[in-house]
Structure formats: structure tokens, C-alpha cells
Amino acid sequence: MSVAKLRIYRGDAEGGQEVEYDVPIEEGMVVLDAIHFVQANYDGDIAVRWNCKAAKCGSCSAEINGMPKLTCKTRLDTLPLDKPITVHPLKTFPIMKDLVTDVSWNYEVRKKIPPFKYAKDTDWKMQQVDVERSQEFRKCIECYLCQDVCHVLRNHNKKNEFFGPRMMIKIAELEMHPLDIEDRKEMLREAAGVGYCNITKCCTEVCPEEIHITDNAIIPLKERVADTYFDPLQWVMKKIKGS
Amino acid sequence: MANGTAQSSITLRTDTWWVLPLVTAIVLATFGAYSTWRAFANVDFLVQPYLSPFYSPYILASWWPFSPALLILWAPLGFRATCYYYRKAYYRSFFMAPPGCAVKPMAKAGNYEGETKFPFIIQNIHRYFFYAAAVVLFFLWVDAFHALWFEDGFGIGVGTIVLFVNVILLSMYSLSCHSFRHLVGGRFDVFSKCPTRFRLWEKVSKWNENHAMWAWLSLFSVALADLYIFLLAKGVITDLRII
Numbered sequence A: 001m002s003v004a005k006l007r008i009y010r011g012d013a014e015g016g017q018e019v020e021y022d023v024p025i026e027e028g029m030v031v032l033d034a035i036h037f038v039q040a041n042y043d044g045d046i047a048v049r050w051n052c053k054a055a056k057c058g059s060c061s062a063e064i065n066g067m068p069k070l071t072c073k074t075r076l077d078t079l080p081l082d083k084p085i086t087v088h089p090l091k092t093f094p095i096m097k098d099l100v101t102d103v104s105w106n107y108e109v110r111k112k113i114p115p116f117k118y119a120k121d122t123d124w125k126m127q128q129v130d131v132e133r134s135q136e137f138r139k140c141i142e143c144y145l146c147q148d149v150c151h152v153l154r155n156h157n158k159k160n161e162f163f164g165p166r167m168m169i170k171i172a173e174l175e176m177h178p179l180d181i182e183d184r185k186e187m188l189r190e191a192a193g194v195g196y197c198n199i200t201k202c203c204t205e206v207c208p209e210e211i212h213i214t215d216n217a218i219i220p221l222k223e224r225v226a227d228t229y230f231d232p233l234q235w236v237m238k239k240i241k242g243s
Numbered sequence B: 001m002a003n004g005t006a007q008s009s010i011t012l013r014t015d016t017w018w019v020l021p022l023v024t025a026i027v028l029a030t031f032g033a034y035s036t037w038r039a040f041a042n043v044d045f046l047v048q049p050y051l052s053p054f055y056s057p058y059i060l061a062s063w064w065p066f067s068p069a070l071l072i073l074w075a076p077l078g079f080r081a082t083c084y085y086y087r088k089a090y091y092r093s094f095f096m097a098p099p100g101c102a103v104k105p106m107a108k109a110g111n112y113e114g115e116t117k118f119p120f121i122i123q124n125i126h127r128y129f130f131y132a133a134a135v136v137l138f139f140l141w142v143d144a145f146h147a148l149w150f151e152d153g154f155g156i157g158v159g160t161i162v163l164f165v166n167v168i169l170l171s172m173y174s175l176s177c178h179s180f181r182h183l184v185g186g187r188f189d190v191f192s193k194c195p196t197r198f199r200l201w202e203k204v205s206k207w208n209e210n211h212a213m214w215a216w217l218s219l220f221s222v223a224l225a226d227l228y229i230f231l232l233a234k235g236v237i238t239d240l241r242i243i
Helices: A032-040 A102-112 A129-137 A145-149 A163-177 A185-189 A200-208 A213-229 A231-240 B019-041 B073-080 B084-093 B119-147 B160-177 B177-187 B195-208 B211-234
Strands: A002-013 A015-024 A060-064 A069-070 A085-088 A095-097 B003-004
Touching: A002 A032, A015 A032, A032 A129, A060 A129, A060 A145, A069 A145, A069 A200, A085 B084, A095 B019, A102 A163, A129 A163, A145 A200, A163 A213, A163 B195, A185 A213, A200 A213, A213 B003, A213 B019, A213 B177, B019 B084, B019 B211, B073 B119, B073 B211, B084 B211, B119 B160, B119 B177, B160 B195, B160 B211
Parallel strands: A002 A085
Antiparallel strands: A002 A015, A002 A095, A015 B003, A060 A069, A060 A085
């Protein structure tokens, strides 16, 4: 039986280091299986957050060979096994222990987004064609891989200025909803900091749900902000139409 | 089981993430150098009935002492420079912001302003460069049809095909633009009330999925179309008449 070398980051907020483990490879094995093998056979106290093991709960996010991925969705046979496989916690969020990070910042930011608001005389019948765009964004499993890979948060630590890609798709979901009447453009430009995104599309690359975060959410939001703040023609047209 | 420390402060990625930004930088720099040389050259751009796309529309202005290409090229240059796809390409390749996903950017942490400040805030007027580039595109279509008329009447040469392929690729690049996608229908929340706009948006969205491909193909085609006419003008090659 062939063996994979797993270099798992062990440590906490005080510091840590990689520890290497030999894991016998079984057919169809994913990285989370390998971590569970380590837990069962070497170090029972290794901390890893997981739940569904079906790429739907978004709990087991980590950085495998330096790339943010779900450990339950990353098969060992998709990785080069001639070198050790590194498994690190998400870099963007504070480490708690080993592979577990504190992602609570995301929940705090989420509270700042104005919720769905409807008109008093709303007719609640909706056409599928009108809700399809928002439905793509509802596939999000909140694994926060996109938040982790976003260099604005990860390397520049602009957590006070930029909400991050996950929150952008939440805002897009609400903004594109056919019955929502809230205007979030000022918030998008100011508090949410959509201008900090420079479209390098890493969020889209790592999304396990394959949501087109940049093309279908962030860019359309940037265009809506441009309608209001950077397009004099649109401004004149709105004045003429009286809206 | 063995202990070790984290490997690299730039990234933990072990794949060849640097190849794509490097190739992109080389290709864009080569195109930039070639197009700058040709734009300033002011010679060898017209071999009847073919006009180089760098000089279309051909403006004869006595008050303008420089190459007429400079009166035109700001439009397609601005369109490409503010293009959502090229932004990704050059932010990664030239500004290294970041050079790859989960790779450390070049700018120091905290110095990053994204597209919130000058000069990059100008990216927000991408739609205006789209309008200007659309005018140039119209003249490129005129030139392509003009290339069907030789001194002895109707005909098709290799140059005719080169110009038609170029203008088709440029049209696909323009029609798949993110701003155009927004303007034709993306800015509406209730598609069922504007079915024509919805159909247009659907079509543009389909093209938009391959915007990067159209961006590259049209970049190559415009350079190759100019090169073909340059070589004809220099007498290095002769145009083959098909009809």
C-alpha cells in the first residue's frame, strides 16, 4: 500500500509548526479522511472542524498545498503524492488550534448588510426568470474560502474597509431580488468597499459551489455603483425620467 | 512522524502558479511594444484596398503633426485597459496584486487602495471607453467591406479575410463586455417586465462567459492584421487573390 506524507500545521495563536505524518492511501481517500487517520492513529488531539463530509456544510475549509480548499472534497489522487501534502488553517482568520480558525468576523459583517425589504403592496408572485440570478448566490455554503483567498482581506487586512466576496454575493442576491426595494449602493461604495476588489478572480477560482462570484456578483455590483456615482449620462437620464 | 516549519513566506503553493502571469506579462509587453512602434511609425499602413486596424478610421488632419493612429488608439487602448478581464491579467502580471491566488502581493500590507483612489478609480468609466471603441469598431467594419473592392472591381484577397476575421473577433470581444452586459439588461431586477432586454442579456451573458478568450484572440488578430498589411507594404509578401 502506498503512503502519503501529510504535513499538518499544529499550533495555536502563540505559534506552531508543521508535523509530518505517514498515511496509507486508500482508493477515493480525501484529505479529511487522511486527517481522521492521523487523529485515530497518531495524535488524537488534532483539532479539525468538519460536519457533513459531503462538501455542503462548509466547515472543513483549510489550505492544502497552499490553496484554500475543502478537505472533504479534495481527493488525494488529485495531489502530487511524490512530495508531502501540506495542510494549514485558513490564513485570513485568527487561528484557534491546529486547523480550526475563528471565522466569527464574517457573522459580524453579515449583520451590517441591510436585509430584504419589500413594498407594502407587494404581489408575492414571482417569475422564475426574475429570481434565477439570485438563486445562484444562494448556493453559497459559507465555507469562507473566498474570504480566505481574497488578498484584500488576507494580505492587506482591510477587514474594516471591505466586506469580502462572500458578502458581495449576499448583497448581490438581495440587490437583484425582484421584490427587494432597499438601495444598498451607497453602502456598497462606502462601508462594503466594493472598490477594493480588483477583479483578480481568486474568489471564483476557489469556490467549491462554482458560483461565478466575480462575473455574476461583484462586477454587476460595481456596474450598479458606476450607474449612480460615475456615469453622468445615467444621472441625466434618471433626472429626465424623474426617477 | 517528523517535525518541520512552514516553508515559504510568499506562498505554500507547490504548483506552477507563476507560469500564467509570466506568459501574460510577456505577451502583453510584446503587444504593447509592437503596437506603440506601429502607432508612431506613420508609414506602411495602407495597401489598397487594405487599411491597418491601427489607423482606422484614417484621419487626415492638417492640424495634427503626429501619426493619425494616435487620434484613434486611445479608444481601444482605454477599452482594453479598463476591461474587467485585462484588469485581472495585468493586476496579476505587472502589479503582482497578487501574482497568483494565495500568493503574497507585492504591495506592503496596508498600502493597498484597490480601485478606490486615482488612478484606478478611472476603471469605473469602462462603459465610456466601450462607447468610444464601438465607434472605432464601426469603421473597422467599413474597412473590411472596403477590402472587397479592388481596382478591377469586386474581389477577395487573403487580406480581405484577415480584416474580416479581425473585425469579427473584435466585435465578439466588444459584445461580450461586462459593461455592455450590464447596460443591455443586467441593471434590471425584473426581467419578466422587459423580455427583449432579458433575451439580449441572456445572449450577451453567454458570450461573456468567454470574454477572456475573445480578449486574447482579438488582441492577436489586430496585431496580425496590421503585421500582414505592413509586410505587404514593405513588399516582403504579396497578397493572394482568391476571387
